[in-house]
Amino acid sequence: MGMLTRIDHIGIACHDLDTTVEFYRTTYGFEVFHAEVNEEQGVREAMLKINETSDGGASYIQLLQPLTEDSPVGKWLAKNGEGVHHIAFGTADVDAEADAVREKGVRVLYDSPRAGSMGSRITFLHPKDCHGVLTELVTSATDH
């Protein structure tokens, strides 16, 4: 209980990553902290660091462009249009937190955590078990 120690990021799906990065840069002054392609997740993504957090981590805006139309984010975009795709809570131990929420009856989408941004390990909770919010749990490479 209470072992999710930060809002790690807000994941936002967009049609064109470069255009959306440029919007966040010119409108708010947010710069790209990190960019990568995650083939397993089927996304091209950019992380915009907004602030540091009291648990030693940070909070980001994560912009996501699907690599293909039939990827999960691609299908989500086709249905919903651009917008907030998921939210992510940071924890020092994503394995233990995933087990804990699973025991409470929340469906966890992966049997074990997978590779997320910047060397993190992530899992997702089913949005229908979370009042409509696709919720990620993440342990960053620097969490300890």
Place this chain on the structure above:
Amino acid sequence: MGMLTRIDHIGIACHDLDTTVEFYRTTYGFEVFHAEVNEEQGVREAMLKINETSDGGASYIQLLQPLTEDSPVGKWLAKNGEGVHHIAFGTADVDAEADAVREKGVRVLYDSPRAGSMGSRITFLHPKDCHGVLTELVTSATDH
């Protein structure tokens, strides 16, 4: 530029505030930090404090139950179902930031900021000008 210094909160619309508060408490251990009714916004809300931020503020999950079906959040819920309604960036000067983004061509929904949670002052940016994301700018009562 760069004067939005934190993710202040993620606003999540729900049908029943008590049930949703209880979900966040039992699943993650998040407790209610503050609750209030905002008649002008047409919502009953609970703020769950997740972490403190490097600008001296904090990040919250904001759970929102509409007071009436014909309120903005009520209409949004009827169309979209439960889920992330908006995101909010914190700034020391919401008036200046609202003016700055307006000058860049982003529609600001209020002529001047209105009362938000916990004595804050808030405004919203049109989601169609923000790649589908209803975006709030907020100066908290403790921002300076």
